[in-house]
Amino acid sequence: MKFDARLNTVEQDCADCPIRHNAVCAHCETDELGTLDAMKTYRNFAAGETVIWAGDDLTFLGSVIDGVASLSRTLSDGRRQMVGMLFPSDFVGRPGRSTTPYDVVAATDLRLCTFRKKPFEELIARTPSIERRLLSMTLDELDAAREWMTLLGRKTAREKISSVLLIFARRSAALQKDTVGDGFSFALPVTREVIADYLGLTIETVSRQISALKKEGLITLNGARQVVINDHDALKEQCGDDD
Amino acid sequence: MKFDARLNTVEQDCADCPIRHNAVCAHCETDELGTLDAMKTYRNFAAGETVIWAGDDLTFLGSVIDGVASLSRTLSDGRRQMVGMLFPSDFVGRPGRSTTPYDVVAATDLRLCTFRKKPFEELIARTPSIERRLLSMTLDELDAAREWMTLLGRKTAREKISSVLLIFARRSAALQKDTVGDGFSFALPVTREVIADYLGLTIETVSRQISALKKEGLITLNGARQVVINDHDALKEQCGDDD
DNA sequence: CGAAAGATTGATAAGCATCAAACAGAGTGG
DNA sequence: CCACTCTGTTTGATGCTTATCAATCTTTCG
Structure with missing residues (x-):
């Protein structure tokens, strides 16, 4: 219902x-x-x-x-x-x-x-x-x-996407009292358009960067909304952050 | 001294x-x-x-x-x-x-x-x-x-520069209990590098956009740091804001 | 004056947006 | 059950915007 x-x-x-x-x-x-x-x-x-x-x-x-x-x-x-x-x-x-x-x-x-x-x-x-x-x-x-x-202001499209994927992953993990690591699976709670508006990108760029991460094996997609992290360390590297 | x-x-x-x-x-x-x-x-x-x-x-x-x-x-x-x-x-x-x-x-x-x-x-x-x-x-x-x-996230370089110029102008006007209008003159309190870091641009792009606004007559420069607003309404238009 | 920092301008390339088309899934109605 | 639509997503081709690399000009300050 x-x-x-x-x-x-x-x-x-x-x-x-x-x-x-x-x-x-x-x-x-x-x-x-x-x-x-x-x-x-x-x-x-x-x-x-x-x-x-x-x-x-x-x-x-x-x-x-x-x-x-x-x-x-x-x-x-x-x-x-x-x-x-x-x-x-x-x-x-x-x-x-x-x-x-x-x-x-x-x-x-x-x-x-x-x-x-x-x-x-x-x-x-x-x-x-x-x-x-x-x-x-x-x-x-x-x-x-x-x-x-x-x-x-400073991150590239790939860094933005990697960052936001990890943010959603951590949110999801926190709700389940779990932690993010290799093999962790979570749902994107919003459409590509919302992600684009959040990151200051277009939906096409969001889609392309997600596809690129998939092609390189860092993540796997089940449908458009379910994401599996294959290589957590590599994904973290892609964020550009200073820690 | x-x-x-x-x-x-x-x-x-x-x-x-x-x-x-x-x-x-x-x-x-x-x-x-x-x-x-x-x-x-x-x-x-x-x-x-x-x-x-x-x-x-x-x-x-x-x-x-x-x-x-x-x-x-x-x-x-x-x-x-x-x-x-x-x-x-x-x-x-x-x-x-x-x-x-x-x-x-x-x-x-x-x-x-x-x-x-x-x-x-x-x-x-x-x-x-x-x-x-x-x-x-x-x-x-x-x-x-x-x-x-x-x-x-969303403004172009030109919009960013126009916006920051008006922000500095308003700050300056407020300190002198004056208002910003055509002919208003103020100093940029910081270097191009600081402006670039503020706007998420490079110093070259900052410099080029300021030069463009000058060439088009919206502003006049006295040295690199003193700005005169020639057409306040036009500059406001360039900011892309919704008001 | 000379050195150093700041600013401008030019040439080129990378990155992302834009325009366009095709694809996928969910719900609808015949 | 299958065409049909609607929305969301992916992928491709192209061009604009801005970064990058490089050289020159300007100003400041010792």
């Missing part, structure tokens, strides 16, 4: 929340959690649905509970660059600003735990533990963004 | 500080300011000097008072990407983390107002106004980093 993303699911207690210990509310005390619990609304989006358009009024903020959201910007002639991917526990929206500077799109079916903006801003103003957690998460995101800038 | 960047200058009262109203201390009360005043140490760096190497222990944090600092990452074969530029009032370093993931280099002669890391971390833990200001500044930097990702 297909998941109907528009359907609002039953409210859940914060104490049972799967992202409880990683999200913005990670270090909340019981009473603070109670306040959040009373404020929250779950929102669901189907894959491909836009959560917020760039420039739109930002009326709510919140956390990703399940699924992946992409942040992307568009140039005047339609060229698109993905500037971030939000995974479960990541925070959506920006306190203290009235509009978002980029589109937020559900890359997969997506479930958010949201708060109306104004009350949430008032809450963090009097709750240092939330503010501190938000600062820490924002600093992490800034580091990630800067690492991505290095990829976008 | 050449500015000797290693020479420690006379301590300055926070109340007279040129970045007082924009830095991390912007919203401090008088007593909080007094605490900071007692903690601070000025540090000067000559253009080209490295403030912190990637991976080094982070022993101090602080604000840029004068000059420009660059944040950059290096790939295994030496390719470099600048991932941020810090101007006066911008914050250096990251509370809550012991090492920096990128090199911090003085792009020009540089003056910092620094605090030892530990005492400063303790201070922000009990001073919400500083933490709030730091969060706000970090969110701004994240937005800037994401905008830069769009430039790096």
Whole structure:
């Protein structure tokens, strides 16, 4: 049965929340959690649905509970660059600003735990533990963004593809509490187009580089979306990174 | 006379500080300011000097008072990407983390107002106004980093150069409480090499694109570093941005 | 003045985008 | 069950953009 993303699911207690210990509310005390619990609304989006358009009024903020959201910007002639991917526990929206500077799109079916903006801003103003957690998460995101800038500005197409394959592999491994090594198999969660927008390439170049890695035996493909890593060390070499 | 960047200058009262109203201390009360005043140490760096190497222990944090600092990452074969530029009032370093993931280099002669890391971390833990200001500044930097990702991933060389010229122009205008328009003149604060590392280009491409804009009459150069904008609207058009 | 660093310009080549066509898989309806 | 469409993917041919290599010019500073 297909998941109907528009359907609002039953409210859940914060104490049972799967992202409880990683999200913005990670270090909340019981009473603070109670306040959040009373404020929250779950929102669901189907894959491909836009959560917020760039420039739109930002009326709510919140956390990703399940699924992946992409942040992307568009140039005047339609060229698109993905500037971030939000995974479960990541925070959506920006306190203290009235509009978002980029589109937020559900890359997969997506479930958010949201708060109306104004009350949430008032809450963090009097709750240092939330503010501190938000600062820490924002600093992490800034580091990630800067690492991505290095990829976008200086890496070749082959290095970009190798890098992104390993990133998806590690994400997949982490979810299964496994590690990436020779023979590790994982699924690409997104289309070639999304990968291209993420890497600052065209879909043709993405496809060609994946084919090249396949032809050289570093990876094997089962269909277009399932990847097996044959030579992990060699693939890591191809990333160009300094470690 | 050449500015000797290693020479420690006379301590300055926070109340007279040129970045007082924009830095991390912007919203401090008088007593909080007094605490900071007692903690601070000025540090000067000559253009080209490295403030912190990637991976080094982070022993101090602080604000840029004068000059420009660059944040950059290096790939295994030496390719470099600048991932941020810090101007006066911008914050250096990251509370809550012991090492920096990128090199911090003085792009020009540089003056910092620094605090030892530990005492400063303790201070922000009990001073919400500083933490709030730091969060706000970090969110701004994240937005800037994401905008830069769009430039790096999707803009052409010409668009990159036009964009960076306008960024420098606006920075310069803001400092003089002026606005950018036809006839506006400003200095490029950095070498072509730094611009190239910032834009993910080579110095030759930077030079060629600047020459092209000059040849087409959008800008005029006085020497290599002084730029006059002849046609602001046309230059803005060249950026490719969606507004 | 002479050396060194920074900037410009030219010739050439590599890398990636663009345009175009074919292929593969999933879902649809006769 | 098979044609049919739609979307996503692969592959090929070609050309533009930018990197690379190299030489010259300019500015700065000792």
